[in-house]
Amino acid sequence: MPHTPMYGHTCDVVPLQPAHAAELHAAFSQDRTGALWTYMPTGPFQSEAAYCQWVTQAATSDDPLFFAIINKADGTAIGVASYLRIQPAHGVVEVGFITFSSALQKTPMATEAMYLMMKRALGELGYRRYEWKCDALNAPSRRAAARLGFQYDGLFKQALVYKGRNRDTAWFSILDQDWPRLQAEFKAWLDPSNFDAAGKQKTALRFEGEP
Incomplete structure (x- = not known):
């Protein structure tokens, strides 16, 4: 998995x-409440120095492979x-450690960043399966997976313990056979003509088969 930049219209995804x-x-x-870190294995960080230390370590990792x-x-x-659980021999990779600030949440940039990472794995590198996993209690993450075209695969009960509590893990995936259709939808949605002068979408991102 190359650790090189991915360039978009509204955002770039860089090592x-x-x-x-x-x-x-x-x-x-x-985020004054710390809610951003509720379902993350790391954080909240008490100081900039503590977060800088984490970034310095994360930047050297090959799996997970982190991007800003x-x-x-x-x-x-x-x-x-990040990409993680990178298995090129099987053509399987997961996207995770997704941490979006309030400036990124619910913006075209957020969608484009996820699209760029999908495009590299499924389009450029030909991976067969692209995974999304989250705490089963993390309703926003589950909604995001569905909106981005992931299909629900099932629930792994008592998958792990983090921050002192049990985690049941919801699994989602996109398969290579679905990528051409999803890519066309993403490209149409991300086209600048789909947004008005105020940046509001004209047509929502919706995949075939969604309710």
């Missing part, structure tokens, strides 16, 4: 570097995501 840490910490600190999401308008880092 995570220690230089991104201060901007990411500032963006994530807009950059707002193309101003060049600031506003989110993190």
